[in-house]
Amino acid sequence: MNELIALVQRLASAPQLTGELLAAALEEEGWSVPRARPGAPFQRVWQKDGLTAGIQGDPPGIHLAVTLWLREVDEDDEGFEALEALYEEAEAESRRLAAEVEQGPLGGRLAPAEGDQTGGLDYLHHSAWRLGDRTLLIGAIQQDSDLPVLVEAIVG
Numbered sequence: 001m002n003e004l005i006a007l008v009q010r011l012a013s014a015p016q017l018t019g020e021l022l023a024a025a026l027e028e029e030g031w032s033v034p035r036a037r038p039g040a041p042f043q044r045v046w047q048k049d050g051l052t053a054g055i056q057g058d059p060p061g062i063h064l065a066v067t068l069w070l071r072e073v074d075e076d077d078e079g080f081e082a083l084e085a086l087y088e089e090a091e092a093e094s095r096r097l098a099a100e101v102e103q104g105p106l107g108g109r110l111a112p113a114e115g116d117q118t119g120g121l122d123y124l125h126h127s128a129w130r131l132g133d134r135t136l137l138i139g140a141i142q143q144d145s146d147l148p149v150l151v152e153a154i155v156g
Contacts, residue, residue: 001068001097001100001101001104003029003031003048003049003051003066004051004066004068004153005101005104005105005106006029007025007026007029007053007064007066007155008106008131008134008136008155009105009106010025010028010029011025011064011134011155012109012131012132012133012134013132013133014133014134015133016059016060017059017062017063017064017134017155017156018059018062019041019042019044019055019058019059019062020041020042022042022055022062022064023042023043023046023055026046026048026053026064029048030048031046031047031048031053032046032047032048033045033046033047034046034047042055043055044056051066051067051068052066052067053065053066053067054066054067061156062156063154063155063156064154064155064156065152065153065154066152066153066154066155067150067151067152068093068097068138068150068151068152068153069090069093069097069150069151070148070149070150070151071086071089071090071148071149071150072148073086073142073145073146073147073148073149086149087124087140087142087149089149090124090125090140090141090142090149090150090151091124091125091140093140093151094123094124094125094126094127094138094139094140094151095125095127097138097151097153098127098138101127101129101136101138102127102129106131106136109131110129110130110131110136111129111130111131112128112129112130113128113129113130113135113136113137114130117135117137117154117156118137118139119154121141121143122141123139123140123141124139124140124141124142124149125139125140126138126139126140126141127139134155134156135154135155135156136153136154136155137153137154137156138151138152138153138154139151139152139154
């Protein structure tokens with residue numbers, strides 16, 4: 001979580017996010033690139049201490065997504081009960097991480113975000129705040145039935 005807090009603090013006063021700005025912030029915070037894409041204006045995937053960060057979208061809607069928790073859907077588990085239990089675990093972790101953010105070093109500077117910050121995605125649970133010019137969202141989601149369930153932080 002410290003890695004996320006450092007990024008949010010660094011980006012809080014940035015007037016506009018760009019891929020280059022996000023890549024520079026990740027590099028300065030000690031994140032590494034697992035696979036370089038030669039000729040790309042900036043690298044989109046970064047890693048640090050077991051976390052993965054992805055620079056997603058294009059201006060003006062560019063944002064940083066950091067995977068904080070991830071569980072694969074086990075195809076051997078039969079029935080809705082196993083998937084429902086995974087959703088409950090993801091929601092509990094999302095709530096725990098949101099509480100950690102609110103009680104941590106950013107807590108006194110965060111304001112509740114107004115309006116829908118989900119970008120139209122159907123989160124199992126999410127919390128969103130404003131810090132300076134940035135929005136921070138922490139939420140549990142499964143974006144497709146074949147993909148893992150994850151808790152992610154979105155900085156936009």
